Amino acid sequence: MSEAVDSVGDKRLKVAVLGCGSVGSQVVRLLTEQSDDLAARIGAPVDLVGVAVRRLDAPREVDLPEGLLTTDAHALVSRGDLDLVIEVIGGIEPARPLILAALANGASVVTANKALVAEDGPTLFEAAEKAGRDLFYEAAVAGAIPILRPLRESLAGDRVTRVLGIVNGTTNFILDKMDTSGAGFAEALEEAQELGYAEADPTADVEGFDAAAKAAILASLAFHTRVNAADVYREGISDVTAADVASAREMKSVVKLLAICELKNGAVSARVHPAMIPATHPLASVREAYNAVFVESEAAGQLMFYGPGAGGAPTASAVLGDLVTAARNRLSSTVGSGESAYADREVLSMGETVTRYHVGIDVEDKAGVLAAVATAFAEHGVSIQTVRQEGRGAEAQLVVVSHRATDAQLRATVEHLQEMDMVREVTSVMRVEGTNE
């Protein structure tokens, strides 16, 4: 570490911001408007010395003092006198080399970049450790909701057993709309796009990529084990039908896209998929584009953290919370807790993960059909919790809810059902979570 970087004797801290979009402009606004409060909370003033952008003449939501803007982000993070760098560009490149350069040049880094942390966190954590600097990323999961710090610090004396999160506002808005209005997926997506809750290309949200990145981060912190985005099983919501949502209602349940991280027999699983949860579960009442993370731990029991999961100002709030901690650490020449991967647990595949299925089956309306279906479940070692018969004749349908079994057993059961003569069609398959079963 160079001496210039370690010197904070003049008690002013230099910060640079990479990116000035919806989050970056709010970060810059708060840094400016709340500079007195920030100085009091940190113990020293923070000077914004540069903002890296792609185009100097793009319209921005914030007024910037003359001379702060630059298109040369690499030169900015390499100037050697920065104490803190805030990365809110997003994506893998050029965010990764910029963060690595900032750390190598002695700055602590605060980032909101879930994709990068989920894909290549260890590279960043190792660079931070080598540099003796902080790398914080609270804003990467669930926007303004403080969840990473509670997991890492508040629950550090406890043993987390499960994390269930609604961590994508777009999909929660769509599913909530389908639930309250009876709309189908396409119609609800269109409304979300009109209202600005979904992008023109909604793939990252509706197919669960965004939530899977967050699940990887949550599982890593909760279980002190490296879990990356590729370890996370992922199913989106584009196949969820109005009938699925109605069927959930019949069961006094709602459909939510969940990020589920579990510890079972010493092994970790992480997955993202739509699931039915009971209407009485605290996550069921999370409406519109809100996010919430439900945590179960051995001693604390059940905790829930709720709030806005996205948006410029909420995300900026999380960024600045990290900034204050990183700045205080720079002043006292210390670092906060970095990556904790000591447990190094096995990460299970989806097939080994234990869950429950809700299966809708169009069947021939004749004697013996229920026995045949029940036998199919039994052959794969899956026990049945409830069976409900709906309609008669050509409309006859069975709705089966299983007890817990591995996803592989449940899938094999469904494939078996699809091959049976008495089964016309397996109309719906959805996992059931958040129950005491």
Added chain:
Amino acid sequence: MSEAVDSVGDKRLKVAVLGCGSVGSQVVRLLTEQSDDLAARIGAPVDLVGVAVRRLDAPREVDLPEGLLTTDAHALVSRGDLDLVIEVIGGIEPARPLILAALANGASVVTANKALVAEDGPTLFEAAEKAGRDLFYEAAVAGAIPILRPLRESLAGDRVTRVLGIVNGTTNFILDKMDTSGAGFAEALEEAQELGYAEADPTADVEGFDAAAKAAILASLAFHTRVNAADVYREGISDVTAADVASAREMKSVVKLLAICELKNGAVSARVHPAMIPATHPLASVREAYNAVFVESEAAGQLMFYGPGAGGAPTASAVLGDLVTAARNRLSSTVGSGESAYADREVLSMGETVTRYHVGIDVEDKAGVLAAVATAFAEHGVSIQTVRQEGRGAEAQLVVVSHRATDAQLRATVEHLQEMDMVREVTSVMRVEGTNE
């Protein structure tokens, strides 16, 4: 600071626990059962070197190794080689001198003592600062729910404007029971006592003393201003009637005992009283003995933290989270952020606090009564949002909901109503919170 205390070169930390009741025994259990995890998370093993109790032969929920128990708490905290002391005795004496002695002897302190922190926090914070040690107290508010750390650290870059908390499980259980069963206060209290949710002498809970201590702590942290228990306006729930709860239902609301901390025009207010909140408010669905804290801030918007607010294991989880941070700080010879009182804002009296009233009035059923009541409100500068007339003749009742006004104006209005000839009785007065009004 003595050299013996500052030396952690052998990388083992010594911890003592004061008190071995329902929280202390769970703390000791977790320290023992999770010692490997704790060592990995802290970076050094933690050795439990003593547990101070009142009586050596009392029955305990945990097995303690021979020789750890002592009745001489003062000698334990003064032995000079402790790195960390956990205080879970509760109350003012002897907790205060023990914590001060522990700090003076070079230990960082983790406490769950809301009464002491709310009554005399500054004395403790100053002693910690002088000693260069940490004083953490996450467990003092809302049990296992991480709320103090998020307020102090996660929201450090934001501006908190309001905190609404359900921070007493006993009263929430009673009010929830009244809401779901239609029971009166006495009956619901009795059930709470039978189930162990209320003490034989329930005063501290039902009269709001416990919640007021927590409100003082929340307001201090949220607004960077010293607020102590005596600054908090306090009303309990013993006067809440089944009719009040029913009237709330009519308004699609529920009655909750709230701790309310607000920043308005640069001044702070903190109060505890029953209030009607809309059934759609996230706090309305907090059932039984659960706690939740709802935070509004400028950038983050609305956040909620939910979980068990009491109990041995949940409280122990919060204690151990603080312990891990304090232990890591001892190892790196640093301290976390201490008291932040730089803003030093004015603390308003209840009369100056702005709120809304829901008033039930038994009136003479004759022409002009509504005009007379409306005039009384107007004379005190209180504008009316809605008036509802219920019943006729001897049963005639008006239910008035005001717009926002100071509590002094609203009180004066109620006193005025009580003196009016046309008013037989003011049957119910309750504040209304959690609305967008």
